[in-house]
Amino acid sequence: MKPLTECATAPSGDSRExxxxxxxxxxxxxxxxxxxxxxxxxxxxxxxxxxLLAACAPATPVNTLPGVEVRQYEGQRLDSVNxxxxxxxxxxxxxxxxxxxxxxxxxxxxxxxxxxxxxxSNETTYTKVMQLDCVEGWSVKLLWEGxxxxxxIDRAQPSTDAVTVVFRAADGYATxxxxxxxxxxxxxxxxxxxxxxxxxxxxxxxxxxxxxRWGYKWAKWVTRIELSDDPRFxxxxxxxxxxxxxxxxxxxxxx
Numbered sequence: 641m642k643p644l645t646e647c648a649t650a651p652s653g654d655s656r657e658x659x660x661x662x663x664x665x666x667x668x669x670x671x672x673x674x675x676x677x678x679x680x681x682x683x684x685x686x687x688x689x690x691x692l693l694a695a696c697a698p699a700t701p702v703n704t705l706p707g708v709e710v711r712q713y714e715g716q717r718l719d720s721v722n723x724x725x726x727x728x729x730x731x732x733x734x735x736x737x738x739x740x741x742x743x744x745x746x747x748x749x750x751x752x753x754x755x756x757x758x759x760x761s762n763e764t765t766y767t768k769v770m771q772l773d774c775v776e777g778w779s780v781k782l783l784w785e786g787x788x789x790x791x792x793i794d795r796a797q798p799s800t801d802a803v804t805v806v807f808r809a810a811d812g813y814a815t816x817x818x819x820x821x822x823x824x825x826x827x828x829x830x831x832x833x834x835x836x837x838x839x840x841x842x843x844x845x846x847x848x849x850x851x852x853r854w855g856y857k858w859a860k861w862v863t864r865i866e867l868s869d870d871p872r873f874x875x876x877x878x879x880x881x882x883x884x885x886x887x888x889x890x891x892x893x894x895x
Contacts, residue, residue, distance in 0.1 A: 732841035746867035763787035786830035815875035
């Protein structure tokens with residue numbers, strides 16, 4: 641906007657008188673209404689301050705809504721993640737993902753340690769509908785999403801003597817599965833069930849999807865994958881009389 645002085649022209653004759661009358665009226669107004677002028681100026685200051693504060697205010701954070709659980713997949717009806725029954729050895733575990741590390745070790749040439757995000761971003765993701773059968777008599781069929789255990793294991797270059805994969809969990813739980821079975825059955829290390837991140841009480845951040853094995857072979861809250869040459873390794877429930885193989889087609893007490 642240009643200054644007003646650049647737009648004015650010198651008055652003459654009647655025009656000069658009209659300008660003088662307007663000037664006198666303006667001085668009279670300012671003497672009569674000094675408070676109104678002050679209020680107007682104050683209002684302008686407040687408005688400018690509000691504009692400046694709005695410009696400096698932080699952006700409103702975007703809230704991410706939780707995912708919606710899938711209950712049907714390719715024509716198959718799925719159970720809910722809430723259909724699980726809590727039967728872990730020390731109760732649900734709280735795993736701080738910011739400090740969480742998944743280690744792959746034992747009889748390997750290249751032991752490795754991964755953060756949660758590294759596993760999710762660096763590995764190929766697979767999905768599979770599988771049913772977990774618990775020895776207590778209940779079952780759940782879910783859509784599992786995760787990475788192949790064999791990918792993580794083979795990258796660590798297991799010894800030719802390694803025949804067993806031991807899983808250790810945040811609560812002290814342990815169990816095992818044959819290495820050949822993990823490869824041939826394409827066993828998943830899952831981080832999602834029914835399209836949502838595995839809930840904390842269900843095994844977050846990672847759970848083993850042990851196809852055709854009893855539920856006690858489905859290790860939750862996995863923190864370590866360990867290669868061993870012991871085909872008879874006994875985990876927590878195996879030491880208490882459960883089958884070492886854990887085959888769903890056999891009794892959990894089979895030897």
